[in-house]
Every structure is written in C-alpha cells, then in structure tokens.
Amino acid sequence: MERLSEETRGTLLSPLIDAGWSVQPDRDAIEKTYKFADFADAFGWMTKAAIWAEKWDHHPEWFNVYGKVKVVLTTHDVDGLSTLDIKLARKMDGLAE
C-alpha cells in the first residue's frame, strides 16, 4: 500500500469531491457526513459498510448520532490517503444509494 501520488490524486479524488467528500484541512484524510432517515437506517448502513471494511482490513473513523454518520478515511500505515480510502469511500457511497 502506498500513499496516493500527486499524479493520481486529483483524478481519483475529483469524483468523490463531487459526491460530497472533502479533504480535511489539517490531515491527509477525506470526510463525509451521511444523513439517513433515522437511527435504524443509519446503523443498518454502518453495518453493511463495517462488513466491507473488515473484509478489506481497512477501517473508518466514524461518528454516529441518530440518523447522521460522519466518516473520516485515511490510511494510517502510509500516514495519508491510499487507494484503499478511495475504494472504501466509493463502496460507502454505493451502499448509501
């Protein structure tokens, strides 16, 4: 696993930015806040995302209150963003559709 290169970074991040992700100002990490109808919907989505996270051995930092889930993705091993973050972000978006 490697940190995203300057070349691929823009190309990979651009569609995620369009989908509501943003790069954190103080960390090489991306974040997004998902809003669901209620707690059961939010936690149901988290459960699906958790299974993929565990399967890929790549875990989010996330905060939930009622129907809201704030997710932060980064790759600790490379101290910044890697393709695993891109992959998990896309999966999370797909699961939320």
Place this chain on the structure above:
Amino acid sequence: MERLSEETRGTLLSPLIDAGWSVQPDRDAIEKTYKFADFADAFGWMTKAAIWAEKWDHHPEWFNVYGKVKVVLTTHDVDGLSTLDIKLARKMDGLAE
C-alpha cells in the same frame, strides 16, 4: 421522561463512575471509552448496543475507530441526563463484559 433530580443523581451515577463513566465538564451528559481487541469485536458490541438503543428509542452519540468506541449519553428531550441514560449505560457495560 424527566431530568434526574439532585436526590437520585448521585445514587444512580456513582456505580457508573466506578465503572469508568464520567460526567462531561460542559454538558449534562456521561461518556465512556470502551476498548476492544479489534474492529470486529468493537462493531459486534456496537451492534448489540444498537439493538437495545433502538428498542428503547434512546440513542447514543458514539465514535468508533478500530477497537475503540467512545460513547456519550444524554437525553435531548430533557436537555440533560435521565433514567434512560442510566439504563442504557448499564446495558452497554453488561454487553461489554
């Protein structure tokens, strides 16, 4: 649902404080950080706690990263702690044993 009275507060909170909960300095809310062996253990516990939270219609604010879960409990309807928070805190401790 009512906010905890001054009379019952100490009696109800004392065993929770002993169990690792603390009252937040700036809010009438209690918090505790649970540590599990890994993500699967942490999220497994969250899933059990989520089912009780939904059943009781009383939901935590919680943050998870890998094996760590930080929980904050308060009752928005009474703008502070109620017996529901005590009940959910005890249940969460029980599920973590």
